[in-house]
Amino acid sequence: QVQLVESGGGLVQPGGSLRLSCAASGYTFRLFPAGWYRQRPGNQRNLVATIAATGATTYVPSVQGRFTISRDNALNTAYLQMNNLQPDDTAVYYCTDFRENWGQGTQVTVSS
Numbered sequence: 001q002v003q004l005v006e007s008g009g010g011l012v013q014p015g016g017s018l019r020l021s022c023a024a025s026g027y028t029f030r031l032f033p034a035g036w037y038r039q040r041p042g043n044q045r046n047l048v049a050t051i052a053a054t055g056a057t058t059y060v061p062s063v064q065g066r067f068t069i070s071r072d073n074a075l076n077t078a079y080l081q082m083n084n085l086q087p088d089d090t091a092v093y094y095c096t097d098f099r100e101n102w103g104q105g106t107q108v109t110v111s112s
Contacts, residue, residue: 002026002101009093009106012085016110020080022095022103030073033098036080038091039105045094049080062088085110 008020022034035050049069050058057069068081078095085108092105 002097002099004095004097004101004103006093006095006103006106009108011109011111013112014086014110016085017081017083018085018108020082020093020095020106020108022078022080024076024078024095024097027097029071029076034069034071034078035096035098036069036078037094037096038089038108039094040091048093050098051078082108087111 003025005023006020008018010018012018031053033050033052036048037045038048039045048060048063049067051069051071059067066082066084069079071078080093082089087110090108090110092107094105095103
């Protein structure tokens with residue numbers, strides 16, 4: 001069955017960086033898009049970034065220029081490099097294959 005497993009979250013100071021990973025299994029990863037969403041406490045889950053099977057990427061304006069989504073098809077893994085993190089980036093981050101499959105989420109906390 002399809003599995004998506006996120007890792008790489010943690011506590012970081014404002015201005016710091018983290019790299020999230022999403023390890024996919026149970027399907028042909030390279031043929032499908034991947035994306036990252038985040039959910040702040042009390043809020044809905046919102047899209048952050050996407051990467052197509054072709055490698056084309058999209059970002060929401062609030063992370064453009066700070067976050068970079070990428071994929072390694074040989075490792076069946078998607079990444080989200082997050083730089084210049086701010087307190088508003090605090091959330092649980094989830095990866096998805098846009099076929100209603102989600103990982104368990106990884107907590108990112110930005111605080112001094």
